[in-house]
């Protein structure tokens with residue numbers, strides 16, 4: 001494609017084997033006054049990578 | 051739903067329902083923006099460029115990367131989750147050795163008396179977490195306060211106890227600690243660096259900014275008392291290869307908070323987080339919706355700082371600009387990030403249980419007591435049904451799968467309605483996400 005460069009195809013729709021609940025509780029990470037999940041990791045994947 | 055914005059000289063389009071991110075030409079940007087606003091607009095480019103843009107857009111639509119269909123809510127609703135508790139905020143001390151003007155804990159005592167958590171209560175809290183954690187293996191305990199180093203003997207004791215119990219039960223507890231740094235010394239630092247997976251160090255930035263709100267008990271500034279300790283601690287922590295964040299709060303007194311991040315970075319702190327103060331509108335230092343344009347411009351300045359640092363070979367990690375575009379958490383998590391009242395609880399120094407640290411001391415949110423062994427999660431449904439599909443503002447928000455619906459405590463405290471996120475915080479969250487996505491896109495160009 002000449003006019004569009006796709007940076008990411010996103011992963012919202014990937015729901016296979018997901019929802020295990022092992023990932024970190026968002027607010028615990030650094031803020032304690034807000035929550036965001038953009039910077040969180042999926043435990044399912046990180047565990048596999050290790 | 052799509053969202054269009056510019057970052058530096060990039061035209062960026064995000065597709066809400068898939069999470070896809072694209073950098074596009076001016077023609078594509080104009081066409082998509084016309085489509086979003088359902089307006090026909092004349093384009094001042096030649097016909098072949100237009101045709102090419104149109105074909106590329108259509109291809110992405112076919113691939114489900116633009117204007118894609120929503121994931122069926124019934125498949126991914128957070129309401130499907132089991133009532134399991136896996137994270138705990140443990141209030142080691144309802145007392146503090148600082149007197150910060152904006153403290154939501156009322157300078158440590160959480161509208162109760164100043165007190166320290168007894169070791170026995172802490173052990174009961176850990177037992178409580180383990181008992182309610184179902185089949186979850188990874189659990190979290192944050193040592194919080196007030197100031198947890200005021201009761202550090204109990205922290206040591208509880209880490210030891212937690213390690214014993216996790217072995218028995220085949221679980222893994224991640225310990226974290228939040229401190230103002232005043233009592234850090236080589237001895238407690240060594241223990242912290244060995245046992246804590248993450249440490250949050252509170253400091254607001256430039257000396258005059260920090261000292262205006264973060265005060266000693268006697269009313270003086272705190273910067274000079276903590277800065278050396280924090281730097282020494284971070285040096286040791288970096289050597290140990292462990293995670294930390296220096297975390298500041300910005301208020302109406304320092305709307306130029308990028309300067310504070312720059313100051314902290316210049317001192318060698320590589321992981322920084324600053325958060326907008328959330329407080330009653332009557333306070334002098336409260337932020338209001340009228341501040342939004344200025345604050346958004348400040349996040350742009352912060353993004354510039356990050357780009358400069360990256361170029362100079364000393365990259366900075368700013369908590370809210372970190373984004374994982376390639377993967378990130380699954381949609382179940384994205385639909386309700388805040389675990390308050392469902393998977394997360396706070397335990398006060400007297401053993402009282404609350405949905406999260408921000409509700410501690412509020413009778414309406416009291417859920418039981420770990421010493422008495424009584425616990426009734428009567429607010430589970432209220433919290434469990436608050437997610438991006440049920441909050442009207444979130445349903446129509448382009449950022450929903452990155453934001454995850456905001457902080458329940460903010461919604462309750464600022465708007466009196468758990469389903470109505472705080473608009474000021476939303477505006478800032480969306481701006482931070484634009485910067486985060488922009489920086490990630492820039493890195494790939």
Ligand code: SF4
Nearest residue numbers: 444447453455456476
């Ligand atoms: S920014 Fe606000 S409206 Fe958008 S998803 Fe987050 S909480 Fe909901």
Ligand code: SF4
Nearest residue numbers: 027388406457458459
């Ligand atoms: S309510 Fe707010 S402060 Fe409490 S856990 Fe959720 S995001 Fe964190």
